Amino acid sequence: MGKKWTPTSAAHAVGQALKILEGKWKMVILFHLFGGNMLRFSELEKAIPSITQKMLIQQLRQMEVDGVVRRIVHHQVPPKVEYGLTDWGQALCPVLDSLLKWADLREERSEDDA
Amino acid sequence: MGKKWTPTSAAHAVGQALKILEGKWKMVILFHLFGGNMLRFSELEKAIPSITQKMLIQQLRQMEVDGVVRRIVHHQVPPKVEYGLTDWGQALCPVLDSLLKWADLREERSEDDA
DNA sequence: CGGCATCCCCCGTGATACTG
DNA sequence: CAGTATCACGGGGGATGCCG
Numbered sequence: 105m106g107k108k109w110t111p112t113s114a115a116h117a118v119g120q121a122l123k124i125l126e127g128k129w130k131m132v133i134l135f136h137l138f139g140g141n142m143l144r145f146s147e148l149e150k151a152i153p154s155i156t157q158k159m160l161i162q163q164l165r166q167m168e169v170d171g172v173v174r175r176i177v178h179h180q181v182p183p184k185v186e187y188g189l190t191d192w193g194q195a196l197c198p199v200l201d202s203l204l205k206w207a208d209l210r211e212e213r214s215e216d217d218a
Numbered sequence: 219m220g221k222k223w224t225p226t227s228a229a230h231a232v233g234q235a236l237k238i239l240e241g242k243w244k245m246v247i248l249f250h251l252f253g254g255n256m257l258r259f260s261e262l263e264k265a266i267p268s269i270t271q272k273m274l275i276q277q278l279r280q281m282e283v284d285g286v287v288r289r290i291v292h293h294q295v296p297p298k299v300e301y302g303l304t305d306w307g308q309a310l311c312p313v314l315d316s317l318l319k320w321a322d323l324r325e326e327r328s329e330d331d332a
Numbered sequence: 333c334g335g336c337a338t339c340c341c342c343c344g345t346g347a348t349a350c351t352g
Numbered sequence: 353c354a355g356t357a358t359c360a361c362g363g364g365g366g367a368t369g370c371c372g
Contacts (some may be wrong), residue, residue, distance in 0.1 A: 107287055109318075111253075113266070115246035118314050120238060121244035121321040128365070131236070139225075145334055151225070156366065160336060171324060181263075183372090190321060191334045199320045201231050206313045207235040210306055252349070270346065275355060296353045297352090305355055336371075342363090351356070 117208065124170045125196075129155055129163045134172075134189075138197050142186035172196065238284045241270055243277045245314075248286075248303075256290065257298035286310065302330050 109117070125131070126177070136151050137143065143151070148160060164187055167173040172193035178184040189196075223231070239245070244267070250265050251257065257265070262274060278301055281287035286307035292298040303310075 110248060111249035114318065115249040117321055118249075118317055119245045121317050122236070122245070126240060131233045132226060133223040135223075135229040135232075149334095157335070158337095158366070158367085162365090173331060177362095183335090185334065192320075195320055195323055199316050202313050202316050203232055203235050204228065206309055207231055209309055215302075257359070263354095270348095272347090272357095273345070275347090297355085299354065334372095337369085338370085340364085341364105348360085348370090349357085349364095352354090 124167070124172060125209040127163050127166065129159055130167065131200075133163055133167070134193075134196065134200075137173070137187065137189045138194070140189075140194075145185050145187070148187065153188075167193070238281070238286060239310075241277050241280065243273055244281065247281070248276055248307075248310065248314075251287070251301065251303050252308070254308075255301075256302040259299050259301070262301065281307070299304075 107134070115142070125134075132152055133148065134157075137152055138208070144158070148164075152160070164175070168175050171190055174188055174190050174193075176186045178186070186215065239248075245267075246266055247262065250262065259274070262278075263269065263271070266274070278287055278289070282289050285304055288302055288304050288307075290300045290302070292300070
């Protein structure tokens with residue numbers, strides 16, 4: 105059986121989960137990593153041209169602390185650092201997919217109005 | 219078949235959906251309305267003691283514009299206004315539940331460490 | 333290549349007082 | 353009862369320059 109959620113406690117739990125996903129660049133970073141392959145810092149910069157280095161590293165670090173992203177440093181010259189998803193981070197994919205499907209429900213109703 | 223999402227376009231679509239859920243009080247309001255019954259403004263105030271009137275009305279209005287919340291005014295004295303979820307808003311419940319389950323996955327791994 | 337430090341601005345949030 | 357109006361603050365985000 106599951107836990108007994110009050111409206112307040114459930115809201116708090118979901119809110120905590122949402123905080124991990126908030127931030128202007130988290131989603132675009134995440135979706136670039138959902139492919140499964142590790143990407144270098146510079147590759148992410150190239151993939152997301154409008155992001156600044158500061159924001160890229162900041163959001164990556166937060167997600168790393170949160171356990172969504174893993175960071176692998178290759179000690180060599182020139183430096184090479186790769187970013188990928190943890191298992192838990194990869195588990196976000198179907199969750200965000202359900203969010204996407206929810207968003208689509210709205211469009212369907214809009215089309216009915218036309 | 220579904221649509222063809224690029225990392226960028228999918229991230230944008232999910233980001234738009236997340237913006238509807240962002241805000242310090244959206245979740246707690248939402249979970250109080252998931253019950254299915256309409257609640258009066260003052261009932262929501264009572265249920266969420268720490269919220270100010272300004273924030274309560276602000277978040278309710280935003281969700282109303284976004285199509286998540288519906289507002290029904292009973293023209294009488296004293297005034298009576300009730301808030302509830304739209305069908306689309308109610309459809310958020312299973313989505314947030316999957317988010318909750320995702321958050322639980324993390325706790326399970328933490329317990330393994332102990 | 334892959335960062336970190338600094339300065340600055342804007343907006344979400346909060347406290348308080350007032351109104352139909 | 354159900355809002356509106358105003359002021360103030362803190363932090364997220366952006367631009368730029370320097371470092372190992």
